Amino acid sequence: MWPLCLPCSVSPSHPGGATSTGGAGPLPGTAAAAAADAAAAGPHARPWAALWALCLGFFMILVDSTIVSVATPALMQALGAGVSEVVWVTSAYLLAYAVPLLITGRLGDRFGPKNLYLAGLTVFTVSSAWCGLTSSIEPLVVARVFQGLGAAMMSPQTMAVITRVFPATKRGQAMGAWGAVAGVATLVGPVLGGVLVDSLGWEWIFFVNVPVGVVGLVLAWRLVPTLPTHSHSFDLLGVALGGVGMFCVVFGIQEGRTYDWGTVVGPVTVWGLIGTGVAVLALFVLWQARNRREPLVPLSLFGDRNFSLANLAITTVGFAITAMTFPLMLYAQTVRGMSPTQAALLLAPMAVISGVLAPFVGRLVDRVHPRYVAGVGLLAFPVALVWLSAVMSPGSAAWQLLLPVALLGVANGFMWSPLSTTATRNLPMRYAGAGAGVYNTTRQVGAVLGSASIAALMSSRLDALLPGGAPVAGEGPSAGQALPAALHEGFASAMAQSMLLPAAVLVVGWVAVLCFATPRHLRADPGNDTAGREASEDVPAG
Template identity: 40%
Template sequence: MTTVWKALGALCVGLFITLLDQSLVAVALPQITEDLGASVNQAVWVSAIYLLTFAVPLLVTGRLGDRFGQRNVYLVGMAVFTLAATACAFAPTIEWLIFARAVQGLGASLLNPQPLSVINRIFPATKRGAAMGVWSAVASSSGLFGPVVGGLLVGWISWRSVFFLYIPFGLLAFILVALWVPKLPTAVSRIDPASAALSLIAVLAIVVTLQQGPELGWPLWLFGVLAAGLVALAVFIWLQHRAQRRGQDALVPPKLFSFNNFRWGAISVSTLGFAVYSMNLPIMLYLQLGAGLSAQAAGLLMLPMAAVSVVSAPLLGRLTDRLPPGRISKFGLTSMMTSMALFAILIATEVPVGWLAIPLVFQGAANAMSWSANSAISMRQLPPELVGAGSGVYNTSRQVGAVVGAAALGAMMQINLQFFEFSVAMGLSLVLHVVVLGIGLFAVSHFRQDLLQKEPAA
């Protein structure tokens, strides 16, 4: 195994466990509620606070890699994540657990943008599709394995075992990255503290509004929070343009969006985050409440999707380096729209659950085609001094898309339940995903040729 592939493997261990968390811990919430005497709202915050502290700082943490080195920031993030997971495993109260989860999310935010940056700095452009295939197989499969692994751990041991699982993997990731990932030159001299603060305020306000709006019933004050976030965003954008005019290092350089494929790729990955990270909710509800399956059986039913995605992504990633930009992505988005439409029809008509294997396989293949190609093509043109900022923007687009998807899907399900019986309501809610993925398909149709010359193989 060559040096660059060993480095990628080391980075993917940490990436997998931080993304696995988003679906893994959700399975443990009922037992956490009972064991720690928590309210439903407190239990929800065990997941919500992780997502907040994970998503909100991504613009800053991506740029921190450019400033202090991707390897160094990854190692700090992995240490924080693993120590916080240990604190979660021994949490005596729900308040302790929520605080530790906030710290754990911050650790995940520090390390999560770094693999994408490192890939774009150590692999030649003509080999990045294959590397992105591995990266996307890890990223996309993590959410699919979460319900299965979580169900088994919680059912066989206890909710604390979920957090104990992170400790050996966190230590392994730390050691392998320290050994195998090279120290890369830093690309920026400073990070503007005003820009960093405004980016945190803007993303926090937008994410909190979208994440908590459905649960709180959209009170008027929440729109005030959103307005404050939009004002902070406007000032933030002005500061970035001013920094670029003065020749200073911007936190999110406007020059990023002059790259055609990055601009359209950021849009398309937000639609992927919207669809993929929220699709399990109506499907799992239907399988358990509509079809009467146990949580473990419902989770195991999702394994074909994960298996197809993991096996196919590296192979399809290599094709991304050989085919015109957008071809794999267009097939992927079209396949994903097809799978969502099939889910909607089959669930609404209450067919035997075995028929769901068809859209599950479609979805696995669609994941493999969509994520790796989109990442490779979006980031491939960026120069070294922009990859950290680009990674932060790209990951933020994905996470904000996921938050918007969860909020929009929740609202759609509630509306549908007012007019239709349960199975029909769950099925029709996925029509929303077909529409949003259509926007993603439009975006990837604008990808342009970006491999103008051959580079030496890694």
């Protein structure tokens, strides 16, 4: 489907100037440093081969964000656990994935993206086997924490490698493929989970990662180039402040509904945690501004207008993708009587269309202003959600649902590549990992906000529209119960109205992408790869 064999190997734009790990060499972030990156990758470097090797692991960690939801009943029965305990199987993974992303992105700059990716994939694969071998809920949750940590080590490195091995004029195609992987993974997780649980048992939603992880390790070891690192001091205070702040905020938002937005334990409350996290993150930002050596998150990154706007837009996208899934899946199972696998297959047109569009959109991003490409996606997304809201009734035909889902595929195809490419296009090479870490963090924070917000809104609408309030026990799509036909209308209306929240949030993202500045490579000669590469790299570190 994608151009696997394109002759896109990166060649140095200037001879000489090798970069060493700790010292002399060309100034990071210049065209000479970019040439050194290409030289270190080898004269026969194959960037597309490296991309597909990385995408295998990236696909796996995204699938594991959603695959457990379908297995909730099986886990409850096999491990003798309640819904609130089983929810932690997913929550622990997402928490451990989201919190360290700022740090792991920077570690990739310091120790090399390939090294950190391989270490993360090893942790993820071993933890997957550990998950499948557990026989009670507590060790499963602990194993999922380690899985999340492995995922956090891997995720920013995929973007960082793309940024460093592809020239600016080819980067959109690469990010298009990367984005298509993210889109397809949203469908594969629930469907694969349903098939594996039904046929082999819940353990296999984790065991399946082991052979895939081993293959991914071999491919990454052989195909991903070892890129030069630069001498970085490590901001230990920044690590502490960023980690504590992110944990408090993400935990509070993600688990607030579990504790009814009240007391967590003793004097600790959900809102107290969130407030503490916000205060600590404010201190983190202040320290990053005052740190005269090398901060964990260089605030100069946000001096690039497109980087800031792309991060705002991807936050709304993360919010919307998570938020739309819950009401749609609950409607499909509770009102339409679909099985979890059947409900997940409703999203098949979205995955197929986004996968087909991604390579074409990627090439378009390299030639056309990103505001137009991303603008199409960020406009189609809320339109599709409003359309879905209008047809989510008990008696609507299946084709009425599939048409707006197909428009969601168009939206996905036009979003991922321009957003990720525009976020990283102008960044200095030595900040590729830091920029990727920030981008992935904002996406995950958006997803956490979407999950918490949609849960509160669904509960509110069910209380308003159904006699006696919400009849759904549990935290996810697989927790829906069969309803009497008399309640179908009220339940469907509650889910349909809930879809309007992510649509409204996406309008903010749409406005953000309309404000994108013209990328540097489009101001240079469009037919000159070297000019495009230099325009991308020659950005002051700030």
